Amino acid sequence: MARVIHVFRQPDRFVAGTVGEPGERTFYLQASEEARLVSVALEKQQVAVLAERIGSLLEEVHRRFGADVPEAVPDDLRDTEPLTVPVEEEFKVGTMGLGWDAESRAVVIELLAITEEEVDEAVVLDDTEEGPDAVRVFLSPVEARAFAERADRVVRAGRKPCPLCAEPLDPAGHVCPRQNGYRRSDEG
Numbered sequence: 001m002a003r004v005i006h007v008f009r010q011p012d013r014f015v016a017g018t019v020g021e022p023g024e025r026t027f028y029l030q031a032s033e034e035a036r037l038v039s040v041a042l043e044k045q046q047v048a049v050l051a052e053r054i055g056s057l058l059e060e061v062h063r064r065f066g067a068d069v070p071e072a073v074p075d076d077l078r079d080t081e082p083l084t085v086p087v088e089e090e091f092k093v094g095t096m097g098l099g100w101d102a103e104s105r106a107v108v109i110e111l112l113a114i115t116e117e118e119v120d121e122a123v124v125l126d127d128t129e130e131g132p133d134a135v136r137v138f139l140s141p142v143e144a145r146a147f148a149e150r151a152d153r154v155v156r157a158g159r160k161p162c163p164l165c166a167e168p169l170d171p172a173g174h175v176c177p178r179q180n181g182y183r184r185s186d187e188g
Helices: 044-065 141-156
Strands: 005-008 013-019 026-033 036-042 089-101 106-113 134-139
Touching: 005 026, 005 036, 013 044, 013 141, 026 044, 026 134, 036 106, 044 089, 044 106, 044 141, 106 141, 134 141
Parallel strands: 005 134, 036 089
Antiparallel strands: 013 026, 026 036, 089 106, 106 134
8 A cells, every 4th residue: 555645844733732631641743734634643752752852953953054943932823722623543653753954944844653664764754655654744943943842841741750750640649669669658
């Protein structure tokens, strides 16, 4: 079956978001352009890494190419709206690619579906017929900064970390490995 590549050259919206309660959340990236809407699922850690790497890429692009990269996102570009519903998962993300397109002066994010086979590097940011389905999004530096800022907020909006082990704290309690599973008791 031929590979499907969803390309968003001027997306109306590209955001990270979740469905579900903290501890049970499913993370999504959602791109829309005119009437097209594509949602892909991924892990919380993938969202965090993507946000971090976008920040690093923007710094490098500014340093090496003199691109105009904003330090902060203007208020009118901050997207605080929930994901567009219904959220219909196109695929689960396995490999992510990130680059700079000098011609369009845009950050390029490519999200590849999980596959059984190992993904060849040539497939990332390429239009070959073979390989996993993909979503490719082009963002201006300010849009990329806005995406990374929101993605970071979405990741941090979950359960608070334990101050000792950094594992998520559940409302019902937490057995901390740093305390060998024992809970301190105020009795006795």
